[in-house]
Amino acid sequence: MSSGAPRTLVLWCPDWPVVAACAAESVPPDRPAAVFSGNRVVACSALARADGVRRGMRRRDAQSRCPELVVFGVEPERDARFFEEVAVAVEELVVGVEVVRPGIVAMPVTGAAGYFGGEARLAELLVDQVAARAGVECQVGIADGLFAATLAAHRAALVEPGATAAFLAPLDIRVLDQPGADRADLVDLLRRLGLRTLGAFAALTTREVLSRFGADGEIAHRLAAGRSERPPVRRRPPPELTVTKEFDPPLDRVDVAAFMAKTMAAGFQAGLTAWGLACTRLGVHARTGNGQEMSRIWRCAEPLDEQGVADRVRWQFEGWLKGTPESRPTAGVVQLRLVPEETVEGRSLQLGLVGTEQQLADERAAQAMVHVQGLLGPEAVVTPVLDGGRGPAERVRLVPWGERRVPARLPEARWDGRLPMPATVFPEPPPARVFDPSGTELRITERYQLSGPPAAVVVNGGPAHTVRDWAGPWRARHGRSDRMRLQVVLDGKPARALLLARALDHPMWTVEGEYG
Template sequence: MAVPPVRVLVLWCPDWPVVAAGLAAGVSAHLPAAVFLANRVVACSAVARTAGIRRGMRRREAQSRCPEIVVLGADPGRDARLFEPVAAAVEELVVGVEVVRPGVVAVPVRGAAGYFGGESSLMELLAEHVPTRTGVECQLGVADGLFAAMLAARRSALVEPGDSAGFLASLSITELEQPDADRGDLVDLLRRLGLRTLGDFAALTERDVASRFGAAGVLAHRLSRGLADRPPHRRRPPPELSITEEFDPVLDRVDAAAFVARTLATKFHSGLAARGLACTRLGIYATTEQGEELARVWRCAEPLTPQGIADRVRWQFEGWLRAGEGVRPTAGVSRLRLDPEETVAGHSLQLGLWQGSAGAARGLGDEPMLAAERAGRAFVRVQGLLGPDSVATAVLGGGRGPAERVRSVPWGDRPEVSSEPAAPWPGRLPAPSPATVYTGQVPATVLDESGAPVELTERQRLTAPPYRVAVEDGPERQVLQWAGPWPVTARWWAPGRQGDKARVQVLLDGGGREQGDLALLLLLEEHSNPLWTVEGMYD
């Protein structure tokens, strides 16, 4: 059904992740800068783009093209926190502000345009008001529907009513791939089929699109035609779907709010799922101890998962609690309410035929719930009893040593890789990795056949083969086999850098003991006094 979309105004802050990171780090806007995640560019400034930096580029390639580029880390919480003053500035003039994502807000046009004398006057007013209040540059666009309005904002365009399809027709098919909607595979397939523009895709019949590309393709096809992404849901969500929580003591720290958000998100999502619904517009309403009312609505292109709900609550609390003087609330939050402002049918979240529990498969009457979901709920309950750090997920990243490659992330936080595991990493220890990695230093003594300490030469070689090893104050053991060294030279260009490091694998004789031979990973750090430590132990 062709649903006429409503008129929407979108305010877009270009390169917002870079702008937010630069503001937090005190980096000048005139310097080339880029935000990296897993050693790839996720956003870059206009100055960096003139030097040839592009999204998806590896960090090494970006630094080779622009050696002076400022490297910044990705932080969604920081982006949301620093964007809250921008959303508040828009809200000073227009009601009904919805945050699409940090850097993008959408507002309904109809009422505000009538009050301020037309859509063009409204755009001019906001374009002057927001930079004056926040110091952040922005672009605005108006069109029928959120998707067309977002693309209009990137071009500072006002698309006349009914002309959205014509405006979209000449744009590249890659415009379907938005940060809040993962359509990379679909866009790649459409390009390989010869569909280069949104108009090419819109010219196909909806029946053909549905039979070839499924529900995701139908949604993208509607957007390409300038239609609403989904039919309007006239039924107002019942009040019992909202969830309210009282806090004593009050929430005045972001980490405590993030922990509470995970529990509430799971409960909120379960209530919707029980009625076959999913939330696409989330209202977050808070009351402080002093009676201050805080409110924000988050709009999402796809139905929100429990993780997505928790993320948005955490981001919003960062924006409220870490705002500047005179903007942030004067007291902690004593009451929080989550409202499903807009819901859609949750059929896309329904379990597959063979994804039920083992009990259900055997006819034992157990409800069809994924094992991962049951485990997740148990982990959240453990965190509620013992604290957010009591359950952690090991995330494998890049690095040279085994301890550098693994970091623990509290359960419920997004397990983002901080460094690319597949990068070259010169000096990386070859497989297999040790089964046990020690967190503290376990000193060791490594001697050669003459009894002299084994050290590292300037050419990154051992002064002599290891012959005997003593761990801490234990007895010396003879080395049966050894391999290495694997040298690590870090920050060789930096003045006052630390000494070099090298790793050595050794197999020690058990000496007739019951425990048998012992395989260790030893680390030699070259300082004023060379230091050997046990970094890991092999099974």
């Protein structure tokens, strides 16, 4: 009996966030590594798992089990940038490739399997192709429907046509909570009701599921039974829902493209809402100044909202503009089109028609910020993010308004030599000179000590200030060079406390920060 779900092939690159992070930071494959979000593991390498590291584990527990663990933060743009090479490699063999998320691509099976001599042969060719062209390992799964094919890829299984429900039945109910699906609460409720496998959940009638779990539960029930995630009848999107924008000068920077993506996503989503539709497959099509055409289809388990559209456009530009030299566009992008390749009946994605006074004020402020960016550029309005690092300047990163405010490096990770954060961090640290009681400038000895006690400090050529108290020095690694840091309290009303730093290969101190 047919499930109504299309025959689908999914190619999955295991632990992709870790693979991409290691590639970005040139971490060798023999080092255990993990990606953390909110101080918990979201992905880890096979070597880390061998030492007992698991998803959801706290950082402290993970590092206690694997002391040499390399720690990374979540960075979707990095994952998308490195995954573009995998998508291009797959596209050389099969047409109709759709990126589900970085690490997973899906494609129809029937045509390609017939051309290459069967599904098993197609799967084998794709694994070899990705290994040869992108240099990464992957697994392939084939089943009826995207959900089942993704689970099959995790198990490197080729499920026979019509056997998808039997394949899914013994699987743990927790596999329903796939990334982006947000079914954690539903899964927890099903487990507490004693429904611990997909087969047990699928055995319920649709009426029972709708009355107890609502529309979201009904979609999960369809997946558990091996049916299509949505009813097979979809509305054909009207052609006027395509959003096209020309650029002069051409787009050649990711930050500018990200800003344009936000404005285009707003218009794109407004058009869909007016027709009562929601997008489930987004086409991102670009044309460069020399006529080169680039396209990518993003397939989504859940209907996209405005932020989801903007995110996928930004991720795609990361892949195009920062990919390998062979895959980068040969000129700037002069035209960008967002196409709703597939839509379903829309559902409310807003929190409500009438917000609180604070929500309305926040919305007006956000509109004002975007207006300023439109006049002066995306970097004209920025917000600070506390980042990881040893020096004060490293630990504050300015992010353009509207971008995700996530640390590039984990602030809570161990940063040897890190000092308390000063109240003021100077964008351009002013130079300083430090003298001992005899008026001789201080030196750093071969043992990394001061040649004498600090007695006076001159900042940026100004008057000398007497040192009331001091602490240090401390040696800290800064990039590829060593630095010495020194804290001094200067006489005056009020007294000033400064954080001074000096590279070992440079004679001048600088003022990294001032404590309030």
